Amino acid sequence: MTDRAANEENHAFPHPPVYRFTSGIYQDYQALERASKDLLKQHYPRYSRFGTPMTDAVEHEITRLEGGYGSLSTCSGLAAITSVLMTFLRPGDHILLTRTVYEPVHRFVSTFLHQLGITATFLTSAEFSHCDDYLTDKTRLIYIESPSSNIFEVTDIGAVAVQARQKGIMTVMDNTWSTPVLFNPLQHGIDVVIHSASKYLAGHSDAVVGIITTTEQYYAPIRQYLMNAGICAGGEESSSLYKGLKTLTTRLKNQRETAHRLIAFLLAHPAVETVISPHLTSHPDHETYRKYYQYSNGLFSFSVRNTSSTRRDAFLSQFRTVKLAYGWGGVDSCLIPFTPSYTSNDDPEWLFFRVSVGLEDGDILIAEFSSALSKL
Incomplete structure (x- = not known):
């Protein structure tokens, strides 16, 4: 039985327990060998950096709410954003972004990605409605925050998704403002959805955690990056998030x-x-x-x-x-x-x-x- 199926069947308690461990214990050599071949480390027992029952429960619930293929938890919303960018961008690539994007994202793109030779064009919501005018043969990714930080510019999500799909360009959206309750970007053609779950999702200002939800195409590459980079969410933060989702x-x-x-x-x-x-x-x-x-x-x-x-x-x-x-x-x-x-x-x-x-x-x-x- 997969972890996802196990979570669906486990309704004995209102909240999954927080397991405090580093490495799971294998019963025999054969189990250890099977685990070594599980490249995405999705089955138990495993090292806690690859996930725990609590992070699995949170990811399963967010996936259900967003209507995606799968979700991945990270140590912060910013880590979720930068991880997606680092997974798919390479030197020489070009990206489009919301002009009033969350300032740390603007800084990351303008400094770190710029140093790697990745160029960016920042667009207004009006400019995004005809974003094909700003695409180049190097454009690999479109990143949207809508409504955006502080002044809440709203991008025509469906229009951008159509233009991007015609060009074979992946789309990423920060959906923190909306939460899955108010809007589901995947249902409008977006490929990857990101939440700073520290905000509305956890809801009590007591947890720093991020969530990435994707279509099937992009799930494995992002999970592999998070595993290789050592980026993960803790059990206590995930527990706070799980409880926040209830209300x-x-x-x-x-x-x-x-x-x-x-x-x-x-x-x-x-x-x-x-x-x-x-x-x-x-x-x-x-x-x-x-x-x-x-x-x-x-x-x-x-x-x-x-x-x-x-x-x-x-x-x-x-x-x-x-x-x-x-x-x-x-x-x-x-x-x-x-x-x-x-x-x-x-x-x-x-x-x-x-x-x-x-x-x-x-x-x-x-x-x-x-x-x-x-x-x-």
């Missing part, structure tokens, strides 16, 4: 509803210049968003006119329930200032903040924002 749909619904209340308050506030969320008709990619999404999540951004550092600090000092933190997607509401990557870093006209709504009472959050905005 994912409920958390997203609650966070979305509270975020909509807070957005309505901010839209009406005289100190707020703009609110950025793709579910708003004011967002430039709203029509594309409506093509793929029924619901939003608890993440949005807003801007105020740039002011003195004293007033900015006074604004931030008013928050108690809302935390000043980079993380998002957890049960605690967080806020962080940012400068959009398409603007100058030198004295921008507007001051931007990204907000991740948690599970606190909406009235408390609105009261804190009201008090904070009075200081600007």
Whole structure:
């Protein structure tokens, strides 16, 4: 029986146990020899770096949610992203990426991949709609983050997938914003889906873990790379993720509803210049968003006119329930200032903040924002 089939049949407990081990113990030489020939190390017993019952359970559940062939867990969302890029890219290759991609990804591509002789073109969501204009005979991979970091540009996923498939180019999408509950990229022609599971999937800001879900074509090469590079997720982090998946749909619904209340308050506030969320008709990619999404999540951004550092600090000092933190997607509401990557870093006209709504009472959050905005 395969590990996947075993997981499907094991319903004795609500959560699989966390096995703390390094190497599994073989019963005899024949079992050891069979394991040595199992190149992808998918059968037990095995070394824990190749997977444990807990990581198998998480990967099985994400595969089910995304509708993929298989999933692979890593030690972080960034590790998931860089592992996929390193698996398939070679010196001389060219890639297309979202212009407002997660900053560490932008940095990895612009520095490390550039040093390897891999070139990149960063596109807006509008440019992606005719991405064939930017393809070259060296283009090997298209990487999309949609909605993208902080300003939530929404790419026409289906259109990109069609153009890529016609050219034989693989497509990769960061689906962290959406989670499998809101969108399934594989069902729209994407080849590889990545999640920073530290965000909404785990949901409690207590685990750093990444997940890769693929079609059959790309599963084995990525697994082989992860094994060779020694990149794996730990049992405790995987356990936190597994439990987070149980409440994912409920958390997203609650966070979305509270975020909509807070957005309505901010839209009406005289100190707020703009609110950025793709579910708003004011967002430039709203029509594309409506093509793929029924619901939003608890993440949005807003801007105020740039002011003195004293007033900015006074604004931030008013928050108690809302935390000043980079993380998002957890049960605690967080806020962080940012400068959009398409603007100058030198004295921008507007001051931007990204907000991740948690599970606190909406009235408390609105009261804190009201008090904070009075200081600007």
